[in-house]
Amino acid sequence: MGRCKSFEFLTFEFVSDFDIRISDFKKDMGYFRQNIEKAKAYQPGFQPRQTDVLKLNTNENPYPPSPAVMKVLTEFDAEKLRRYPDPIGNEFRQAAAKLHSLSPDHILCCNGGDGLLTIAFRAFCDRDRPVAYPVPTYSLYPVLANLQNCRAIEVPFDSQFNLPPKLTSTGAGLTIVCNPNAPTATFIDTAELASLAGELEAILLIDEAYVDFAEADCISLVNDFDNVIILRSMSKGYGLAGLRFGYAIASPSLIEGLLKIKDSYNVNALAVALATAAIKDQKYFKENVETIKKQRKKLTGQLRALNFEVPESRTNFLLAKCKNGKAADIYEKLVQRNIYVRYFDLPALSDKLRITVGTGQQNDKLVSALKEIL
Numbered sequence: 001m002g003r004c005k006s007f008e009f010l011t012f013e014f015v016s017d018f019d020i021r022i023s024d025f026k027k028d029m030g031y032f033r034q035n036i037e038k039a040k041a042y043q044p045g046f047q048p049r050q051t052d053v054l055k056l057n058t059n060e061n062p063y064p065p066s067p068a069v070m071k072v073l074t075e076f077d078a079e080k081l082r083r084y085p086d087p088i089g090n091e092f093r094q095a096a097a098k099l100h101s102l103s104p105d106h107i108l109c110c111n112g113g114d115g116l117l118t119i120a121f122r123a124f125c126d127r128d129r130p131v132a133y134p135v136p137t138y139s140l141y142p143v144l145a146n147l148q149n150c151r152a153i154e155v156p157f158d159s160q161f162n163l164p165p166k167l168t169s170t171g172a173g174l175t176i177v178c179n180p181n182a183p184t185a186t187f188i189d190t191a192e193l194a195s196l197a198g199e200l201e202a203i204l205l206i207d208e209a210y211v212d213f214a215e216a217d218c219i220s221l222v223n224d225f226d227n228v229i230i231l232r233s234m235s236k237g238y239g240l241a242g243l244r245f246g247y248a249i250a251s252p253s254l255i256e257g258l259l260k261i262k263d264s265y266n267v268n269a270l271a272v273a274l275a276t277a278a279i280k281d282q283k284y285f286k287e288n289v290e291t292i293k294k295q296r297k298k299l300t301g302q303l304r305a306l307n308f309e310v311p312e313s314r315t316n317f318l319l320a321k322c323k324n325g326k327a328a329d330i331y332e333k334l335v336q337r338n339i340y341v342r343y344f345d346l347p348a349l350s351d352k353l354r355i356t357v358g359t360g361q362q363n364d365k366l367v368s369a370l371k372e373i374l
Contacts, residue, residue, distance in 0.1 A: 033149075035146055035147070035149050036147070038146075039143070039146045039147065040143070041143065042139065042140050042143040043139070044058070045057040045058035045340075045342055046340060048338075048340060050338075052338060053338040053339070053340060054338065054339040054340065054358070054362055054365055054366060055340050055356075056339070056340060056341050056355050056356040056357075056358050056362065056366060057340040057341050057342040057354075057356060058241075058342070058356065059182075059210075059236060059315070059316055059317050059356045060235070060236075060239075060241045060356065061235075061236060061237065061238070061239035061241070061288070061292070061316065062292075062356075062357070062358045062359045062362060063239055063288050063291070063292075063359070064239060065238060065239040065240050065274075065278055066238070066239075066277065066278050066281040066284040066285065067281075067284070068277040068278070068280065068281045068284070069240070069274050069277045069278050069281075071277070072273050072274055072276075072277040073270075073274060076270060076273060080269045080270075080273075081269065081270070083269075084265055085265055085267065085268055085269035085272060086269070086272065087264060087265055088108075088109065088259065089109035089267050089272045090104065091272055091273070091276050092107075092109050092245075092247070092267075092272050092275050092276045092279070093107040093109065093247075095276045095279050095280050096232075096247055096249075096279055099279060099282070100219055100249060102222070102249070103252070105252040105255060105256075106222065106249055106250065106251070106252060106255060107247055107248070107249060107255070108247060108248040108250070108255050108258050108259065108262070109245070109247050109266070109267045109272065109275075110245070110246045110247055110248060110262070110266060110267065111244050111245070111246075111263075111266050111267055111271075112233065112235065112244040112245060112246045113207065113209045113231050113232070113233040113235070113246035114140060114246075115244075115246060115262075115266060116229075116231050116246055116247070116248050117140065117141070117144055117176075117205075117207075117231070118144060119248075119258055119261050119262055120174060120176075120203070120205055120229065120258075121144045121145065121147070121148045121150070121174065122148065122261050123257065123258060123261050124173045124174040124202065124203050125145065125148045125150035125173050125174050126148065126149070126150055126173075127149060127150060127151075129150060129172070129173030129174070129202075130145075130150050130151035130152065130153050130170070130171070130172045130173065130174075131144075131145050131150055131151075131152050131153065131172055131173070131174045131175070131176065132152075132153040132154075132155060132167060132170035132172035132174070132175045132176075133152075133153075133154065133155070133175065133176040133177065133178070134154075134155050134156070134157050134163065134164050134167065134177065134181075135154040135155065135156055135157065136157070136183065136184065136344075136346060136347075136348050136349055137176075137178045137181055137182065137183075137184075138178050138182050138207065139344075141176055142154070150173075153170045153172055155167055155170070157184075161181065161184050161186040162188075163177070163188050163192050163193070163196065167196060168196060168199040168200065172202060173202045173203065174202065174203050174205060175196070175200055175202065175203065175204050175205070176204075176205045176206075176207060177193060177196070177204070177205075177206055177207065178207040178209070179193065179206055179207065179208060179211070179218065180208075180210045180211060180213070180214050180313075180314040180315045182209070182210060182315065182317075183317070183319055183342070183344065183349065183352075183354045184311075184319055185210075185311065185312075185313035185314060185315045185317060185318060185319050186311065186314065187214050187216075187314040189216075190216055190217070190218050190220070190221070193206060193218055193221065194218075194221055194224065194225070197221055197224075197225040197227060197228050198225065200227060201227075202227065203227050203228075203229060203254075204225075204227055204228050204229070205228075205229045205230075205231060206218045206221070206228065206229070206230050206231065207231045208230055208231055208232055208233075209231060209232070209233040209235070209236060209246075210233075210236055210314070210315040210316065210317075211232070212236055212237025212238075212285075212289050212316075213236070213237065213289060213292065213293060213296070213313075213314060213315050213316050214314040214315070215314070217230075218230060219249060222249055222250055222251060226251045226253065226254070227254075228250065228251075229248055229249070229250040229254060229258075230248065230249040230250065231246065231248060232246060232247050232248075232249065233245075233246045234246060234247075234275050234278060234279070236315075236316055237285060237288065237289050237316075238275075238278045238279070238285060239278075239288065240274065240275065240278060243271050243274055243275065244271065245267060245271045245272075245274075245275040292316050292357055295357050295358070295359065295360055295363055296313055296316065296318070296357045298360070298363065299318060299355070299357055299363045299366075299367070300312070300313065300318060302363070302367045303318065303320050303355075303367070303370075306367070306370055306371065306374060307323050307324050307374075308320040308321060308322060308323065309321035309323060316356060316357050317354055317355060317356045317357060318354070318355045318357065319352050319353075319354050319355075320352060320353050320354075320355055321351055321352045322351055322352065322353065324374055326351070327343055327350065327351050327352055327353050328343060328345065328350070330353065330370070330373055330374075331343040331353060333373045334366075334369060334370075334373070337369050339365070339366055339369055341353050341354065341355045341356070341366075342354040342355075342356075
């Protein structure tokens with residue numbers, strides 16, 4: 001009995017001491033990994049809750065998705081929600097492959113373009129394999145680098161946003177070029193990116209989230225280089241930002257490797273069905289894109305007439321440099337009028353506003369407000 005009590009006492013003392021050490025650890029380190037504790041989260045564009053606002057800050061398509069999408073939505077079989085979805089979204093893969101004249105094993109379905117970026121960082125980056133990209137660009141890249149605990153090599157664009165030659169010599173495991181680029185709306189010629197792919201010994205991911213509004217793309221590089229991944233999004237040209245669906249285009253060997261890393265069921269059954277309906281309706285898609293391009297051209301002229309400096313855009317947004325006032329001040333005065341655009345308090349961007357191209361009526365309302373402010 002004495003030995004038993006002694007054993008219980010010793011056990012109690014040991015656990016108590018262990019608990020103290022764990023408590024001290026939590027106090028010093030927190031629950032999260034050190035890089036997570038220090039991380040700054042990605043900041044999406046502001047999402048106002050009220051409906052009586054003009055929202056031109058997150059590059060959403062101002063027009064509804066294809067009627068074919070809405071038909072599939074209203075007729076969707078609820079039985080499919082009870083079951084797990086096809087883990088690789090074959091229905092969409094086949095439709096996308098047909099559109100791009102490829103085989104389905106060139107396609108990977110993802111939970112938005114951001115889902116593919118997360119997979120790519122997990123696949124190709126670690127402490128010894130950094131990521132490289134030109135800046136300024138999509139602000140999610142450094143966030144994902146920090147989460148993966150890999151070094152981010154940021155290579156500045158020149159004043160004309162040409163492809164930086166230094167990208168070829170970073171030694172990165174993953175190089176990302178957003179093309180057309182966000183937030184500058186500029187485009188790099190396909191031949192230049194082909195040259196970059198040929199010089200890199202590791203992966204080149206070309207983020208084509210906005211390519212629907214450009215005159216060219218880089219899909220052909222997938223057939224020419226086994227180290228190229230193309231990112232595509234259904235959020236912009238197809239008007240499905242709320243669906244969160246994107247896809248990768250790459251060589252079958254790369255897709256096979258990426259399939260090992262994705263979540264087991266990374267796209268849901270409803271999303272696959274709606275995205276498939278959207279990508280099949282190319283007539284509606286092309287008409288929608290052309291409408292936005294026409295409004296883009298008109299809005300560019302209107303902003304230039306107000307003395308904004310607006311480069312030609314290859315996206316569904318404009319980057320407007322403010323000559324007659326501070327961008328931050330104009331942004332705040334637009335907010336007071338329930339009009340939201342995007343302002344980045346960052347080097348090379350602090351004197352600019354990023355403005356999503358809306359409908360003709362929306363763009364005119366913005367221009368009228370800017371005339372009052374200026």
